[in-house]
Amino acid sequence: MPAPLNRALEAVLDGADAEALRRATTRLIDVYRSGRPPAEQVLADRVAATAYAAYRMPATHAAVARVLRYALEVAPDLAPRSLVDVGGGTGAAAWAVAEAFEGLASVEVVDGSADALAVGQAVGRHGPPAVIGARWTRRDLGDGAAVPAADLATVAYLLGELDAGLQERVVDAAAAAADVVAVVEPGTPRGFAAVVAARDRLLAAGWHVVAPCPHELACPLAAAGDWCHLAVRLDRTALHRRLKGAALGHEDEKVSYVVARRGPAPADLPAGRVLRHPQTRKGLVRLELCRADGSASAEVVSRRQGPRYRAARHAGWGDQWPDGGTDPAD
Ligand SMILES: C[S@@+](CC[C@H](N)C(=O)[O-])C[C@H]1O[C@@H](n2cnc3c(N)ncnc32)[C@H](O)[C@@H]1O
Structure with a gap:
């Protein structure tokens, strides 16, 4: 506060x-x-x-x-x-x-x-x-x-x-x-x-x-x-x-x-929303996500994914999460 x-x-x-x-x-x-x-x-x-x-x-x-x-x-x-x-x-x-x-x-x-x-x-x-x-x-x-x-x-x-x-x-x-x-x-x-x-x-x-x-x-x-x-x-x-x-x-x-x-609908709803504290293990971040298609499931992001991995390490519970086509570090 x-x-x-x-x-x-x-x-x-x-x-x-x-x-x-x-x-x-x-x-x-x-x-x-x-x-x-x-x-x-x-x-x-x-x-x-x-x-x-x-x-x-x-x-x-x-x-x-x-x-x-x-x-x-x-x-x-x-x-x-x-x-x-x-x-x-x-x-x-x-x-x-x-x-x-x-x-x-x-x-x-x-x-x-x-x-x-x-x-x-x-x-x-x-x-x-x-x-x-x-x-x-x-x-x-x-x-x-x-x-x-x-x-x-x-x-x-x-x-x-x-x-x-x-x-x-x-x-x-x-x-x-x-x-x-x-x-x-x-x-x-x-x-x-x-x-x-x-x-x-x-x-x-x-x-x-x-x-x-x-x-x-x-x-x-x-x-x-x-x-x-x-x-x-x-x-x-x-x-x-x-x-x-x-x-x-x-x-x-x-x-x-x-x-x-009431309207209009937001132009850019995020691709996902982080549903839990991200779990970080050696070289991997596991994000539980609510997704734009109405499903909820995990995404595991590995160090090999570079900017996406760095973004996943910074993602917090409740944050929005971009889709695979975007570079979250940009
Ligand atoms: C838990 S407090 C929340 C106060 C404030 N919105 C906050 O977030 O800190 C619930 C509030 O709702 C009010 N409230 C409960 N029932 C109500 C009613 N029927 N009409 C008007 N206010 C009511 C209470 O007086 C109290 O101020």
Whole structure:
């Protein structure tokens, strides 16, 4: 995570009751690990919302930033001027979008938790200009309220908190509001199920996938009972380690996502997408790939393949992978 969000969090958390935040963090971890949609609002008070900002915002921000980077690699013409962050909570996705798109002029964060919005606004005062000027709108998406119109809608770490019917309504509302929708969820079987359902829904409505899929066919991983995800590594701050009682200086945020747009289809979908950490052995790199023909299988690249081998050694989990006809080092 770049320094500014960390610094903003430090500024806002300065003087907070560390023990209360630690207890609230433990409660949040229990709720999110349960793997069930919560029965009631999770960020129901200021301490819970502050704990969420401290322990989750860096990771959700890093995940959305990575997703946007991949989307831009496939569709460099993406240039939203306005964002609606649906279920945006403390605004991590809004930060990532504002950092990715210089031309972003207007941000609206919509969420059911007044406390999350208030904390997000306080953190956002230290953020990029579009976040400083954001509107923070309290709205329960379960009430069937429309999503405000914008060029881009982010739906990050929200669908998992909703039942299946509401997930569908929220995806439809985001698609009605924006020309580009980014759905981001934890990289778990459950998170992926919500993402693949959103992908199916958007494709059925005539939308086009920007990332991660190199095709618009049925997901080969879903068909195999597997789940498509990647890991984003981020450094933990000292505060983060204290709140989580964690010793490691970094964490790997697992994420599933889809970015889709109303049209046109991206001109250059990649030939493949790396589905796992590449395996490197003497003179060989094995890449598990999702391919443009809708299949998933391995490619083994040997040192004899020169530039392609060098590119394979640099390829990371989640990256796009060029086809055999192109020289990835070029
Ligand atoms: C896990 S947080 C994600 C926040 C933010 N998008 C992020 O990535 O850090 C889920 C958010 O969804 C909001 N939420 C859950 N159900 C909602 C509903 N029915 N209406 C509006 N917001 C809701 C919660 O208040 C919370 O802020």
